[in-house]
Amino acid sequence: MTTTQRHAEVAGAGFAGLTVAIALARRGWSVRVHEQSDEVRDFGAGILIWRNAMMSLDAIGLADQIRAHATEPTYYATSLNGAEPTTELGGYPYWAITRPRLHAIMAHAARDAGVKIVTSSRAVGADPDGVLRLEDGSSYRADLVVGADGAGSLVRNSLPTFVQERKKYKDGVVRVLVPRSPEFAGAEWDSVIDYWTLEPDAMRILYVPCGPETVYMGMMAETTNERASRIPIDPVVWSERFPHLAPLIVSAEHAVGPRHDGYQTNRVAPWSTDRVVLVGDSAHAMCPALGQGASVGIVNAVALAHTLDEFDDLSEGLRTWESRERAMTDAAQARSAYMAETRTLAKGAGFTPEVMETANFVSVAISPEIEAQYPVPEVNRSW
Ligand SMILES: Cc1cc2nc3c(=O)[nH]c(=O)nc-3n(C[C@H](O)[C@H](O)[C@H](O)COP(=O)(O)OP(=O)(O)OC[C@H]3O[C@@H](n4cnc5c(N)ncnc54)[C@H](O)[C@@H]3O)c2cc1C
Structure with missing residues (x-):
């Protein structure tokens, strides 16, 4: 190295x-993050953190804090047309947390690791030889430019090498945080x-x-x-279905702050060119049917830092990283699209061992000691 x-x-x-x-800074890199918003925070509702992501967050030192602020659900229960819920995933390690809380934990850890976060700083593109260009006309040179600017990534769109297939689906979702009444x-x-x-x-309420x-x-x-699909939520139409x-x-x-999003997938290939790499939704946004979009992005981000450490040659590191993560990511995208289109989860017992392969994925960044702390119940294993 x-x-x-x-x-x-x-x-x-x-x-x-x-x-x-965080992952790069903890491995000795100097890192500057540009955020287009004028605040470093997430305005969203809640999020499920699956085992794959929690092991990766553990590898960068965040798991204890997340556990302290999250719920570990007893089951994943499913109820169709008001029937008594059927339960699965008992004993499976996964967590639910509010997005603002998870984001705050991450932003704090990033600063602690020496990362400089610059707000009101909007990227408009990148040059393959390692330059990030900003809306105000300034540009920054780096060994590595990372496009983590979401599904509408301008870093990705500025480079023709990144070829994107995009698909929108017929479903949308309003996400909201509410007080947990007695x-x-x-x-x-x-x-x-x-x-x-x-x-x-089809109408569905996921209670988390x-x-x-x-x-x-x-x-x-x-x-x-x-x-x-309306905001503010129409209580009549929802209460009629879910009294x-x-x-x-x-x-x-x-x-406060509900938002509506349509379902979409973008499959991008390759994930890197020269000194520019895409992570998260800029590379692989997926249908939320399995709640794995952020989790897969977190796994890939931590694996990226780990893999680059193994190589003096950055390009070789980037190629190796993609070859390690690509199959799992493609499968997660395909599986979540299938689950969304077929509404498989509605019938219950949808988390088969095959479906759980994404959550069970163990990247190169996970030590045997960390993996041992997240045992998988036999019923959820495909091995
Ligand atoms: C309904 C729904 C439910 C979901 N539930 C789950 C779940 O339970 N578990 C899970 O793991 N995943 C879930 N996901 C997926 C998850 O939300 C996304 O995969 C994740 O938020 C993507 O993170 P990101 O950092 O890649 O992109 P984003 O969250 O889009 O973040 C991009 C950041 O970059 C900033 N930015 C954008 N453009 C620029 C620019 N040009 N310059 C500078 N900054 C810029 C944005 O302001 C933002 O801060 C869900 C998704 C949906 C739609």
């Missing part, structure tokens, strides 16, 4: 950008519960407890269902 200090310029302080920044306080509400109705069209006081609700509907969740739905109508 090279002994001279390497420098990275990162576009985007989302989960992928902060993870790669009706949802017992142990039976400590699971993730996936409520579906499929007639006359994020600690004793907060619930994350993902309210999915076809985008053609205008009333169910038992009415108190949460009423809170959701008045919650």
Whole structure:
């Protein structure tokens, strides 16, 4: 491994950008992150952190803090048309946390590791030989430019070498955080519960407890269902389908900061050219059916820093990294698109050992000691 200090310029302080920044800085790189917003924070609702991501976050020293602020759900339960929920994933290691909290933990850790985060700093493109160009006309040279600027990545779009296939799906989701009212306080509400109705069209509420006081609700509907895609949330249309969740739905109508997003996938090849690399949604946004988009981005970001450490030649490191992570990532994208299109999760028992292969993936950055702390129940293994 090279002994001279390497420098990275990162576009985007989302989960992928902060993870790669921490992972590189902890391996001796100097790192500057450019965030277009004027604040370093995530305004989103909640997020599931699967075993694959938690092991990677453990490898960069964040797992204990995340555990302290997250819920480890008892089960993943599914209820179709109001039927008694069926349960799966008992004992499987995964966590639910609010996005602002996870982001704050990451931003703090990045600064602690010496990462410089610059706000109101919008990237407009990159040059392959390692230059990040900003909207204000300035440019920064680096050993490595990282495009972690999300699904609409300008770093990616500025370089024709990156070929993107993009697909949009018919579903969309409103995500919101609401107070966990007393009706949802017992142990039976400590699971993730996936409520579906499929007639006359698909509507789903994913109930995710994020600690004793907060619930994350993902309210999915076809985008053609205008009333169910609306913000503020229409409590009538949602309560008619999910009457038992009415108190949460009423809170959701008045919650601060709900957002609606359509489902989309972008498959990009290759993930790097010369001295520019893409991580996170800029490289592989995926349907949220399995809640694996950020988790896969985190895994790949930590594996990137680990792999580059093994090579003096950066290009060789980047090629090796992609060859290690590509198959798992492609499979996760394909699987989550299939689950979204077929609505497989609605029937329950959807987390087969094959579906769990993404969450069970162990990257090169994970030591046997870390892996041993995240045992997989036999029923969730494909080995
Ligand atoms: C409904 C839904 C539910 C999901 N649930 C889960 C889940 O439970 N678990 C999971 O693992 N994943 C989940 N995901 C996926 C996850 O949200 C994304 O994969 C993840 O947020 C992507 O992170 P990112 O850092 O790559 O991109 P982003 O989150 O898009 O962050 C990009 C950052 O870059 C900044 N930026 C953008 N452009 C520029 C620019 N030009 N210059 C500088 N800065 C810029 C942005 O402001 C932002 O801060 C879900 C997605 C959806 C839609």
